[in-house]
Amino acid sequence: MSRTTRILIGTVSVAVLASAVAVPAQAATKPGAKCSKAGITVNVGNADLRCMKKAGKLVWVRLGSGGGSGSGGGSGSGGSSSNAGISSSASIPKVIQNWGLALAPYDAATGKAGVMQIAGVTPPTFGNPVDDALYRHIVGLYGEEVRGKREAQTVFMAPLGTPVISMVDGTVCDLPKLYSNDFSVRVAPTGTACSGSAAPILFEHEHLIEPTVKVGDKVKAGQQLGVVSDYNPHWKAKGIGVLDIGVFYSKAGSTEPWHACPSNFLAPAKKDALLATLTSIENAWITQRGDPSLYNLAAQNPVGCLTQDDITDSNKGAQ
Secondary structure, three states: OOHHHHHHOOHHHHHHHHHHOOOOOOOOOOOOOEOOOOOOEEEEOOEEEEEEEEOOEEEEEEOOOOOOEOOEOEOOEOOOEOOEOEOOHHHOOOOEOOOOOOOOOOEOOOOEEOOEEOOOOOOOOOOOHHHHHHOOOOEEOEOOEEOOEEOOOEEEEEEOOOEEEOOOOEEEEEOOEOOOOOEEEEEEEOOOOOEOOEOOEEEEEEEEEOOOOOOOOEEOOOOEEEEEEOOOHHHHOOOEEEEEEEEEEEEOOOOOEEEEOHHHHEOHHHHHHHHHHHHHHHHHHHHHHOOHHHOOHHHOOOOOEOOOOEEEOOOOEEO
16 A cells, blocks of 8 residues: 555545545455456555456455466555565665656756756645645655554655656566556566566556556666656645655565665665755755754665665564
């Protein structure tokens, strides 16, 4: 389940989200229960379920239990198996060459950080501190605690229509349509094979629309995959779209889908520049909003990571 569902959709917008979800209500949305449309992914509790055909019937399958298929994947998870995986995130290659968007250090002359608009942007407000707090960041950090759970992905806000680009060279293993009526492009890095829609390591570009690639395509870092999603109605009203990026892996001996902090897997030749860009964006947003409490750079190591723990989809961090 992505951060934009847990965080960016606040309590005030539950009714809006419910009306926007393309999945019809099911009497019992649980593994093994009947469903109506193959490929749709939903989140129930702490589990992501995908509607798949099994033995000639459409049923809900829990992602992360070896149930991947070429028809789609799920909301930052899926393809995990206790029989296949890596021993830890230390085995993930350091190959990220961008943040999924063409970002650059903040330029006061343009008010932008590459494609990200900062000057003049105001987050949605609702007249109550709980919901206002949920929308106060222009970048949501990995490991941030939200309502008792740890965020497993990094979230970026950018103007509607902004191109989403591949973080890495590799192969598109999975391109599911999500509950939010948008897509996740999940790329296995070069040297990691796809098995159906699964792979032991996947770099996730979640919540994009107008995808320009398909499952099986070879992609290069910087290649356009789609554009930022417009599914969050409150940011959309401000002219802003949403992108989540994640580093997923299957851990040997575990049936849980795992995530690690993207900032730990930056290509060595790009690392300093990418971290400097993220630092610049955080500082610019602090200045723009006049609120030093928005980001604590001293608490991030490296920048972008509020924890070094790897996180399961149940959002319980563990080393």
